[in-house]
Amino acid sequence: MTVRRVLMVCMGNICRSPTAEAVLRHKLEATGLGSRVSVDSAGTHAEWHDGEAPDHRAQAHAARRGYDLSALRARRLVESDFEIFDLILAMDEDNLAELRDRCPTVVHHKLGRLTAHCRLRVADAVPDPYYGGAAGFEEVLDLVEDACDGLVQMLQRENS
Secondary structure, eight states: OOOOOEEEESSSSSHHHHHOOOOOOHHHHHHHHOEEEEEEEEEGGGGGTTTTOOOOOHHHHHHHHTTTTTTOOOOOOOHHHHOOOOOESSHHHHHHHHHHHSSSSGGGEEEGGGOOOOOOOOEEEOOOOSSSSSSHHHHHHHHHHHHHHHHHHHHHHHHH
């Protein structure tokens, strides 16, 4: 059995990418793929928040939809992530550009945007809710849930 490894990436690893990690993990468990797909998250600039729990607002909004972010801790993207993970998904174009700059050319095929997996919504990015209000965290969840549904469908096809 091949285990796929997915890494979600945003800037600080305290709002968007831990939300995406928790949502994808939840959806994988619900579809029976939890043991076949490993999920993690990191930040391109997480040194600002290294070791911190996700933003309390992100945790609260996620909890209302049944996702638990409380055990997650921010970490910085490291060079070995490009080797370890099979799929590295950025939340926006700025973080994708940072990934492209830091990633060895031979594994650029692993990089992408999470929103490329959306099925119902059209979006170029999962917007950063950090400096906004409650609506921003709800929008993040709407986009992440949609994209994770598409990602789970892709992973199911790979495992069938």
